[in-house]
Amino acid sequence: MLRVLIVDDQDLFRGGFSLILDAQPDITVVGEAADGLAAVAAAAELQPDVVLMDIQMPVMDGVEATGRICATTSAKVLVLTMFDLDEYVYDALRAGASGFILKDIRRDELAHAVRVVAAGESLLAPTITRRLVQDLVRRPGHGVAPRLAGRLGALTEREIETLRLVAAGRSNAEIAAELVVSEHTVKTHISRILTKLDLRDRVQAVVFAYEAGLVVPGA
Template sequence: MTTTPPPPPPEVLRVLVVDDQPLMRSGFSMMLSAEDDIAVIGDAADGAAAIDACREMRPDVVLMDVQMPGMDGIEATSRIVTEGLSRVLILTTFDRDDYLFDALRAGAGGFLLKNSDPDDLVDGIRAVAHGHALLAPEVTRRVIEKMTTSPSAPTPAETTSGTTPSATTSPASPSASTPSAATPPASSRALDGLTARELEVLRHVARGLSNAEIAAELVVGEATVKSHVSACLSKLHLRDRVQAVVLAYEAGLVHPGD
């Protein structure tokens, strides 16, 4: 009699929680630990302690607050990303543009507000762990407006010095060769190398749809959408979906209000 082997256990994502408030650290740790595929391996109360913890424990994702005594979350994110210690998801109470753009310049993989739905936070950790960019819906439009109305403004992938942080990889997440994250060219010619289907997928990405939502819209499998998104990023030499959104607007593929 042939027996079917049990499915492999899910990949467990190692998360470090960084917040200066003990109650917040405890609450996030308890919530995340309820997930089968997430393990909270430690916490830290400020940016300097977060860097030390990352060097020691090498988490897959750091859940990072912004306002903390001593070294803040933005500076800590920049150092963590530059050293390739982990990917970072910013989680803050403060819905401020300077925090948002500073976090993206520092190399954060995502930006959520603390009033986000718990399911969105969990999904966000999974997304960032696998190299996807993530922005809270309420801040996505501000990114688009900033990038499309301020020609001199740096793109989210640029650092304050004009260079781009190296792509981070972690022991438990697949290493990927990441194209140079140069400022996307504001020309429709940049899109000439995409197929009609890839253009369609890029248009939906720019509208803020997830892979699952795009798959439902186009009546294709989610894996197919993921393949098209990867092809777009590779052909256009982009680092992540945030840059893809900016390029789509700059090239006129979509317009504010679409």
């Protein structure tokens, strides 16, 4: 049974998401929180598998709460946003979130999103991948970080190629087709990449690839 914590400062959204997820046979909502600070405390106490996290909230915003939860628990954070290019989504992903969903998501898609993130995958649409890169390039002092580039030496050639394709926004199926291997092999490569680079998930792998200079924006 997947355990979910819902965090949003609006009762309507918390209640609606709760009803939808509790109706699923393999999902249970273990708690709710109306602000980031309460979310951090609830995550520590309830140990959910997935946290649905709103971004703009009182007391503590969702970005800071995401960072604290990801640093102190094994919960996966799924960001809730009204707009797919919300300026705070990028920071939440960098803080450790495993992806994002829009608040007007269909009920079947909501349950699917929770299952995907709980399974260790990420929800990162191509538009957000592009936004990640654009924001990264625009940041003051942007450039290749030698310390990160050096860590690429821990990867095999095939793992480096896999990471490059992940950063390009390719799905496991697309990567498998391009490398002429099975999807299971791709998943194994990605798992090893995350372990070797000490990354939480695919989202962090995308950010790492660009910051390490493995992928050049626009190339």
